Amino acid sequence: MPAVALQGVRRSFGDVVALDGVDLSVEQGDFVALIGPSGCGKSTLLRIIAGLDAGEGQVAVDRSSIAYVFQDAHLLPWRTVADNVALPLELRGVPDRGAVARALADVELTDAADRYPAQLSGGMRMRASIARALVTEPRLLLMDEPFAALDEITRNRLDERLRALWASRGLTVLFVTHAIFEATFLAERAIVMSKRPARILYDARIELGERTSAVRGEPAFAHEAGKILAALERGSE
Amino acid sequence: MRRTILPPLLAGASGLLLWEGAVRVLKPAAYLLPPPSTIARAAVADSGTLASACLTTGTSALAGFAFSAVLGVAIAVFLSTSRWIERAFHPYAILLQTVPIVAIAPLLVLWFGVGGRAVTASAFIVSVFPVITNTLAGIRSVDPALRDLFRLYGASRGAVLFRLELPWATLSIATGLRVASGLAVIGAIVGEFVAGFSEGNPGLGIVVMTSYRQLRTDLLFGAVGCSALLGMVLFGLVSGGAHLLLRRWHIAAS
Ligand SMILES: Nc1ncnc2c1ncn2[C@@H]1O[C@H](COP(=O)(O)OP(=O)(O)O)[C@@H](O)[C@H]1O
Ligand SMILES: [Mg+2]
Numbered sequence: 001m002p003a004v005a006l007q008g009v010r011r012s013f014g015d016v017v018a019l020d021g022v023d024l025s026v027e028q029g030d031f032v033a034l035i036g037p038s039g040c041g042k043s044t045l046l047r048i049i050a051g052l053d054a055g056e057g058q059v060a061v062d063r064s065s066i067a068y069v070f071q072d073a074h075l076l077p078w079r080t081v082a083d084n085v086a087l088p089l090e091l092r093g094v095p096d097r098g099a100v101a102r103a104l105a106d107v108e109l110t111d112a113a114d115r116y117p118a119q120l121s122g123g124m125r126m127r128a129s130i131a132r133a134l135v136t137e138p139r140l141l142l143m144d145e146p147f148a149a150l151d152e153i154t155r156n157r158l159d160e161r162l163r164a165l166w167a168s169r170g171l172t173v174l175f176v177t178h179a180i181f182e183a184t185f186l187a188e189r190a191i192v193m194s195k196r197p198a199r200i201l202y203d204a205r206i207e208l209g210e211r212t213s214a215v216r217g218e219p220a221f222a223h224e225a226g227k228i229l230a231a232l233e234r235g236s237e
Numbered sequence: 238m239r240r241t242i243l244p245p246l247l248a249g250a251s252g253l254l255l256w257e258g259a260v261r262v263l264k265p266a267a268y269l270l271p272p273p274s275t276i277a278r279a280a281v282a283d284s285g286t287l288a289s290a291c292l293t294t295g296t297s298a299l300a301g302f303a304f305s306a307v308l309g310v311a312i313a314v315f316l317s318t319s320r321w322i323e324r325a326f327h328p329y330a331i332l333l334q335t336v337p338i339v340a341i342a343p344l345l346v347l348w349f350g351v352g353g354r355a356v357t358a359s360a361f362i363v364s365v366f367p368v369i370t371n372t373l374a375g376i377r378s379v380d381p382a383l384r385d386l387f388r389l390y391g392a393s394r395g396a397v398l399f400r401l402e403l404p405w406a407t408l409s410i411a412t413g414l415r416v417a418s419g420l421a422v423i424g425a426i427v428g429e430f431v432a433g434f435s436e437g438n439p440g441l442g443i444v445v446m447t448s449y450r451q452l453r454t455d456l457l458f459g460a461v462g463c464s465a466l467l468g469m470v471l472f473g474l475v476s477g478g479a480h481l482l483l484r485r486w487h488i489a490a491s
Contacts, residue, residue, distance in 0.1 A: 047385075052389065067389075068385070074383055090400075
């Protein structure tokens with residue numbers, strides 16, 4: 001059974017049609033990058049998958065074990081990093097300090113556990129946000145341009161971290177971005193969406209070997225990125 | 238510290254000196270404008286009356302303020318539960334706010350009788366609105382992404398209220414409470430004009446009224462000064478309390 005199965009999904013806001021007949025199936029354990037021009041309906045699609053928004057059409061998602069990461073960290077400013085990470089477990093009524101410590105270790109934030117969000121850098125805040133998403137050990141991780149506000153070096157480092165977590169955890173990841181190189185580095189499958197109303201223009205697997213940071217310099221990497229770029233350009237004509 | 242205290246102290250002292258000098262030179266009738274020295278003497282001579290008046294008024298103001306804090310937040314939480322409820326009740330909240338307290342005060346006497354309870358009710362009515370509006374604004378300003386996050390993890394209504402909305406609104410609630418603390422003293426004194434006891438331990442409003450009737454302008458000034466002092470003390474207490482409560486926020490904002 002696929003982790004996500006959408007058929008003929010449509011969503012409009014008044015006169016604005018954000019999604020019109022989107023079909024999408026994501027296999028368990030896959031890493032999918034969703035790429036498209038801004039305002040095309042990527043966030044809307046992710047919110048519908050998460051059950052935070054309702055559209056027309058068929059939506060089949062196992063939401064029993066799901067997590068969502070937003071573009072900004074969105075931490076509770078009055079809670080320490082550790083208490084922020086503990087929040088999902090608290091809300092579900094299953095507090096577990098061990099799980100919090102593991103999630104913090106996963107994003108290398110153990111030393112900052114007792115600090116407040118305002119005392120962290122943007123990259124650390126984002127890592128805290130990812131730890132909060134990982135703490136429930138979700139099977140499906142939805143990420144909406146999570147690193148878009150970070151500088152490129154920090155972003156690359158987080159991409160590598162995320163890729164390693166995905167490989168070790170057997171997660172299914174849906175990752176929205178408009179950065180082509182980031183998508184190429186991270187994902188196993190790239191989906192390019194058109195301008196609004198979003199249709200799927202391009203959907204292909206990314207044929208790359210192991211994703212060490214060196215892979216970014218290989219000709220195959222540029223080749224894969226080029227295919228995505230070509231699709232994106234076709235869509236914005 | 239010295240920089241913030243010294244200038245107003247100097248300004249105040251020179252103002253008093255000017256006042257004293259002007260009164261000695263121009264010699265207006267004592268009931269129109271007594272000099273500060275006379276007011277000070279009267280305040281010392283009647284210090285027992287003034288102190289007990291402060292205590293009476295302060296108790297009513299504090300009780301009214303406490304009701305405002307608890308009920309104001311509760312009402313705001315109720316109004317925030319749905320857009321429909323807010324739309325249905327908000328116009329009446331505003332309407333109530335525009336009715337002058339002196340017009341309602343006689344009603345309060347009918348309902349609560351003369352004395353502390355009617356005065357407390359008056360302090361409450363005058364001070365509750367800033368608590369409601371600030372709390373409501375705070376709850377309305379909650380980050381929508383965080384609401385989504387709570388929804389995603391199946392948070393109960395109680396969890397949303399106590400772990401998200403109220404902590405998020407803490408800064409606005411504190412602002413509302415600071416405004417309310419000053420207004421509670423005003424509400425209590427206005428309430429006493431209509432509903433205060435003149436027997437027993439009369440409040441500042443009563444001292445103002447009786448010294449006015451007896452043309453004891455010096456004592457009247459003393460009572461006015463005490464009212465201002467009382468308002469400042471309550472404001473200071475609430476600000477200090479809020480500061481303690483918000484320590485975590487201050488750390489968070491540092
Ligand atoms: N809650 C909303 N109300 C009205 N319009 C919305 C809402 N959410 C999204 N839209 C509109 O839908 C379109 C797609 O938005 P979004 O999914 O956020 O795009 P993307 O994430 O691809 O940048 C945009 O034109 C946006 O203005
Ligand atoms: Mg978006």
